[in-house]
Amino acid sequence: MSNPVIQIQGLHKRFGQRPDLAQRLLSLTGYKVDNPTVHAVNGVDIDVRKGEVLGLVGESGCGKSTLGRMVAGLIKPSEGRVLFNGQDVSDLGRRQRLEYILGVQMVFQDPQASLNPKQRLHQILSEPLKVHKLAPRNEQAGRVDKALLEVGLDAEYRSRLPHQISGGQRQRIGIARALMVNPQFLVCDEPVAALDVSIQAQVINLFMDLRDRHGLTYLFISHDLGVVRHISDRVAIMYLGRIVEIANTEDIYARAVHPYTQALLAEMPDVKRKRRTFVPIKGEIPSPLDPPSGCTFHPRCPHAMDICRTKVPVLKEAAPGHQAACHLMDAPGVRPA
Numbered sequence: 001m002s003n004p005v006i007q008i009q010g011l012h013k014r015f016g017q018r019p020d021l022a023q024r025l026l027s028l029t030g031y032k033v034d035n036p037t038v039h040a041v042n043g044v045d046i047d048v049r050k051g052e053v054l055g056l057v058g059e060s061g062c063g064k065s066t067l068g069r070m071v072a073g074l075i076k077p078s079e080g081r082v083l084f085n086g087q088d089v090s091d092l093g094r095r096q097r098l099e100y101i102l103g104v105q106m107v108f109q110d111p112q113a114s115l116n117p118k119q120r121l122h123q124i125l126s127e128p129l130k131v132h133k134l135a136p137r138n139e140q141a142g143r144v145d146k147a148l149l150e151v152g153l154d155a156e157y158r159s160r161l162p163h164q165i166s167g168g169q170r171q172r173i174g175i176a177r178a179l180m181v182n183p184q185f186l187v188c189d190e191p192v193a194a195l196d197v198s199i200q201a202q203v204i205n206l207f208m209d210l211r212d213r214h215g216l217t218y219l220f221i222s223h224d225l226g227v228v229r230h231i232s233d234r235v236a237i238m239y240l241g242r243i244v245e246i247a248n249t250e251d252i253y254a255r256a257v258h259p260y261t262q263a264l265l266a267e268m269p270d271v272k273r274k275r276r277t278f279v280p281i282k283g284e285i286p287s288p289l290d291p292p293s294g295c296t297f298h299p300r301c302p303h304a305m306d307i308c309r310t311k312v313p314v315l316k317e318a319a320p321g322h323q324a325a326c327h328l329m330d331a332p333g334v335r336p337a
């Protein structure tokens with residue numbers, strides 16, 4: 001088994017709400033003001049092995065993008081650590097830090113927002129080379145053309161502005177920009193969510209080709225289990241800041257243990273039924289400002305028991321390589337279907 005490129009260990013992220021004017025005035029008079037805290041990521045442990053694609057799935061607001069941003073170094077964890085090639089990223093020397101910054105790149109959901117509208121595509125793509133001094137000036141144009149070709153675009157696109165190309169082509173530019181610095185690991189945050197279904201398939205195929213060609217490793221974040229199925233080796237399911245199930249892709253789709261995963265699968269868009277819109281499961285994801293006690297899924301879970309309201313379930317092995325966090329796994333004679 002290959003070594004992990006990224007190790008996520010006991011990772012937490014808490015966001016405190018900024019005190020409003022009244023709270024600031026009260027605190028000046030000596031009153032203790034409690035500011036609500038959102039626990040966006042709540043104790044996540046995952047390894048992502050070299051060459052692997054780990055799909056990370058959950059509803060909007062479950063903390064998956066925050067987790068991805070911590071892995072890419074865009075925000076700092078409140079607790080826990082991220083290791084890149086075995087080294088804690090909060091404790092790197094200058095040269096190793098640059099290796100990490102270049103080695104872990106992010107592809108964003110909205111290519112329109114992530115590209116400078118005033119820059120031509122060759123400027124966008126050559127910028128990382130200039131900033132990090134990765135190629136002499138006379139080689140930069142060639143590197144840009146090569147990157148365009150890698151993502152399926154002609155060199156003639158180099159002079160266009162972002163608004164002069166389609167949404168799918170803009171996402172290809174977002175991917176090419178990430179590739180300019182020869183990364184090892186891509187955090188892909190809902191990279192096809194804004195695209196038409198037909199274009200989604202092309203971009204997913206491009207991700208798979210690039211993985212094979214460059215030996216890349218991905219954390220592939222999506223709300224859509226259908227999208228993740230085609231690209232992932234393993235899938236992790238996240239709910240209100242915690243991983244509730246993780247397994248090989250085949251096991252998740254054929255033998256899901258956690259009731260939340262089962263509900264997501266039941267509501268998955270189905271091409272055969274000609275339904276391509278994501279339908280959320282019953283009830284709404286609770287506010288992370290005031291999460292339910294015990295298992296945070298209990299208000300929406302059809303199998304909830306008394307223990308679920310008081311005790312947080314921890315990840316346990318359901319089968320080799322397959323873990324889930326659900327009290328049903330301990331209930332005698334009861335097993336999630």
Ligand code: SF4
Pocket residue numbers: 258259260295296297298301302303304305308313325326327328
């Ligand atoms: Fe449902 Fe209880 Fe399992 Fe949570 S622990 S998913 S509430 S059965």
